[in-house]
Amino acid sequence: MVEDEVPETQYAWVGQDRVAYQVFGRGEIDVLFTATSGDAMDVRLYWPPYADFLRCLGSQARVIMFDRRGSGSSDRATGEPLPGWEQWADDARAVLDAVESERAVLFGMSDGGPVAILFAASHPHRTRGLILVNTTASYNPDAGSNTVVDDPLGLRDRTAVKEFVAQAWGTRTLAEIAFPDAIRDPAFLRWALASNRLAYSPRDASGVYAELTSLDVRNLLGSVRAPTLVVHREDCPGSFWITAGIWPSTSLARALPFCQDETFSSGRNRPSRGSGTSRSSSPGCTVRANRTVRSPRSCSPISSAQPNTCRRCVITPGAISWTATT
Numbered sequence: 001m002v003e004d005e006v007p008e009t010q011y012a013w014v015g016q017d018r019v020a021y022q023v024f025g026r027g028e029i030d031v032l033f034t035a036t037s038g039d040a041m042d043v044r045l046y047w048p049p050y051a052d053f054l055r056c057l058g059s060q061a062r063v064i065m066f067d068r069r070g071s072g073s074s075d076r077a078t079g080e081p082l083p084g085w086e087q088w089a090d091d092a093r094a095v096l097d098a099v100e101s102e103r104a105v106l107f108g109m110s111d112g113g114p115v116a117i118l119f120a121a122s123h124p125h126r127t128r129g130l131i132l133v134n135t136t137a138s139y140n141p142d143a144g145s146n147t148v149v150d151d152p153l154g155l156r157d158r159t160a161v162k163e164f165v166a167q168a169w170g171t172r173t174l175a176e177i178a179f180p181d182a183i184r185d186p187a188f189l190r191w192a193l194a195s196n197r198l199a200y201s202p203r204d205a206s207g208v209y210a211e212l213t214s215l216d217v218r219n220l221l222g223s224v225r226a227p228t229l230v231v232h233r234e235d236c237p238g239s240f241w242i243t244a245g246i247w248p249s250t251s252l253a254r255a256l257p258f259c260q261d262e263t264f265s266s267g268r269n270r271p272s273r274g275s276g277t278s279r280s281s282s283p284g285c286t287v288r289a290n291r292t293v294r295s296p297r298s299c300s301p302i303s304s305a306q307p308n309t310c311r312r313c314v315i316t317p318g319a320i321s322w323t324a325t326t
Helices: 041-046 048-058 084-096 114-123 160-167 172-178 186-199 204-214 220-222 249-255
Strands: 009-014 016-025 030-034 062-066 104-109 127-133 230-234 259-264 286-289 312-316 319-326
Touching: 009 084, 009 286, 016 041, 016 048, 030 048, 030 114, 041 048, 041 062, 041 186, 048 062, 084 114, 104 114, 114 127, 114 220, 160 172, 160 204, 172 186, 220 249, 259 312, 259 319
Parallel strands: 030 062, 030 104, 104 127, 127 230, 230 259, 286 319
Antiparallel strands: 009 016, 016 062, 312 319
């Protein structure tokens, strides 16, 4: 994707439903990019750091992204309802078929991570690799430890989550929880909240996030055979359930058979070392992250909270790596 190029929004069919998708970039590898819920596909390029991030991916791979059914430009699901993450797997498969992609690297951020894991475990022949950023294998409150943690918003309670999101969706109240470091930028705040509102109505968003409290793919981790890179920031403020003590990214990395884990320190001005937890990778592909990093202050690779920090995911036929250096 070159400067000022905007990919065309097209549609794939899942039964009677249409799933909106975009394709751009070039490279030997296909990357299926899955952002967090509330991130509307059609406005991603309107935020310059997000556009730069996607262009970076598109300079080395063919990037495929879509709005799952019920969000953004896609239809609501018809027929017998499935849990949202199972719908996502069906949507992903339909989009990959529409663009004639046989295998792809799945890039899952936040709550896009567990559904990427589900797809990798259930469709190993379609999965070339996994990149999991600031995510977890379970948003189920019962998945965490028994340690008492600070949970002032009641994020361990499904009803509390539903009520909070219904009241705060698309407003500054939600932003103060989701990306507190970045809301100092008024332009980012306007764009992010508009994206939330375009993705879901408050009622629909409250249902989606309440449903997340039952999302748990821990039993599938041992079935993931694709090379995997797990990237996460220490004390990430925007990861609601992770901050509330539910199954952390470090546990996710330890449970995946072919995984490189990289933890970025939240220190603002000092180099830090990633944790570097790794196991042998699958034949023909390795996953790695750079060893000396200066971490972005935001948990997202698209925030302007630290504009002089480069966040780059490097994807080649032989390796997947992540750098965050100044």
